[in-house]
Amino acid sequence: MVSKQQACEVSAQNVRKTIQMFDVMIKKAKTSTDTDDKLKEVASVDELVLGDFLAKGSYGAIYPAALKSNQSELSGSFGKFPYAVKIMFNYEAVSHAPAILRSMFKETIPAQNIPLDSNLSEWEFEELTSRPLLPPHPNLVSLHHVFVDRVPALPDALKLYPAALPPRINPTGYGRNMSLFLVMKRYDCSLRDYLQKGRPSNSTSLVILTQILEGVTYMMSKGVAHRDIKSDNILLDLSYDPLKPLVVITDFGCCLADKDLGLTVPFRSADTDRGGNASLMAPEVACAKPGPFSELNYFKYDSWAVGTVAYEIYGHENPFYKQGEKQLDSRTYQNSDLPFLDCGVPLHAQAVIYGLLDRHYDSRLTAKKAASICQMLLWAPKVWIAPEVKAPSEEMVSKWLMTLATKVLTMEKWFENDPQFDLIITFLKRATVKDCLDAIAFIRGI
Template identity: 35%
Template sequence: MRFLFRGVSARAFVRPFSTLDHSRIRFASKSDHRRFRAVIIRRPPKKAIERIKELFLMNVRYNANLVEIEYPQRLDAYDIGSNIACGCHAAVYELRLRRTSEYSDAEAAMSSASRHISETTTDPIIAYPLALKIMFNYQFDAPERYLWADMGSELVPFVDANRLIKGHLPVLQTLRRSHPNVIKIYTAFADCMPMLADAQSLYPEALPNANFYELIIDQPKTLFIVMKRYRMTLREYVLTVKRNYWIARVMLGQLLEAIVFLYEHTISHRDMKSDNILLDFDSPEEAPHLVLSDFGCALATGSWLVPYPDDTIDLGGNLALRAPEIRCAHPGPGQIVDFRMADLWACATLGYEMYTRFPFSCVHTSNCIWSRELSGA
């Protein structure tokens, strides 16, 4: 019995017998017994750029994609407000959900809250948190599938666009995921062209005339895009808000983030200008949230190369900010235009505008020296 107590530790009786041999080998070694300690992984501190990226990706204010709401796909489900902007191809209006019994609880709650706030606030962004882009369909007798084929590039930022344009645009490459610095599109649909109060004065050419109704039975339709509303464009911001170099750096960094994101998806915007960059902020003293919008001229075919046999090929919408390789291209047999770095050139000119003024606004005087004078001709 004494031999038994010497050979086996008293604590072994309270353990399972399967651990007896393991304990003997464990304590027989001369090395000091050390208890298990969790491995502490020391990660390097995050840099300022990484913290900014995380802020824009994880904050609901800067990334509206964190809140998913299914928006209706018909025009009578919304209340249309005042006009925000108008161009040659589209007009943008204030928009909010109209409360009806057909909506889901989330949509009804959002519509009710928006209507209640609109009665107690003077901020138009809060009263109308959405924006409606009405595309101009000048070919009134064209079928509905023509709208998706002709205006489908507007839906490049729309993550769910493949479901809408399936069968109409097989070569259009849309974004697989959203980005905080690319405009947020909630939904898109085709519906009848509305006769708004200011339509006759803003875009009379886009409205059907009397001769159209005599020839066509069906009411003309066009494409409607429901988007998040932002406070102002970059052009309005640089003209009305006093800024410093720190705010300009933040805005330029966001614009570069958007361009890199498009580059990863082989998409070229081709129409970058201060009117197509939207900003959102609560007060002029803070750095605004920047997004890139208006993808109507975007190149989203999965390739940077565009054949340029003649002048009928469209090379993008903004002639002033075209890259030198695009501006100097000449049409001809076998000519190819590469848009790989076209957006980067436009981004640099917009950065110049963020810091100072429009880069090509200088006035030529009689002191200018022509190239032929330098060559001695």
């Protein structure tokens, strides 16, 4: 005999399956264009038109780009340059495509297309295809294509990154002749740049935070830890509405992506690289000590880092990036050391942020639970979170999920690229009745 709880979960499962099916159909309709097919065939930087330099980091330089064969037909918010190309700085890997792909494979984790040479040996092919990959997700960078080619002599390259250039371009450079090129969607700005223009409204802040948490939740489900979540590595697309930005996580160069190890790494020796950003390293990793049975646990690493970024989203300094004596250290801080969030930050958001930054691993919020809490704050009936009203039953939540799914399926926003619409879809594709009830219980307990 099926219990009421099981029946409600079966109903939620049917919602997930239906939304997933429709989402796949729409994505196929959106992406099956001639331009995308041509982009996947690019094998050389000579097939692209590069615009003026955009930005650079420690590992690469970014330029706006377009397909040469398609440039005259382009229009949109970025005019004739709808893509961005990241030219990776290659100091070590020999100028051979398989060697470069092996050396920089982490950068390609979210790639939708990785061309492999048909002349690869069996072991090279097996090694390059055994790496875990992240299928497309609304809150991960849209990395269309990667390829290996000779490093070009671009204008101002000698001034901007002379050391990364090969000797054929800069006689005193240390770079190799060939490197990896990442072709991605072009975004408007980083989260850091967006926040420097002013503090967003609380509703916008919640939408931004929820999207980041959904991106991390998805990575965790695929066995990938980003390990470098910070406001510089989060990009925004403002084309739909600057107050409703699309938010994506980018720059996977520090990620942990190992099909065999998953999200835990043996920590036998102090020589083992903990990986990631030292300033935003979760306490359990920063404080881990090597030993015969020690492990580095990355299950809640990224969710902790999101908590630090959430301070910035809500108009405060990142407490682990501050300059001077007030900067916190993830190895030594206590929960009571976390700076108070001002009264302008809603209590529910404060609770989520403090929950993500809980020093104690067992009581810290997971990205999935934090994302569910934020999703319920955005879309659930407000009466459910009122403490003076009885909490909803499993049956009520199940019916609400079906109603929300029905609304989504009958709306005409599937082709509008509305970030909030995509956020609802993302939630419905993974939501269970238990997740919703746990999130409601957390909110009501604040």
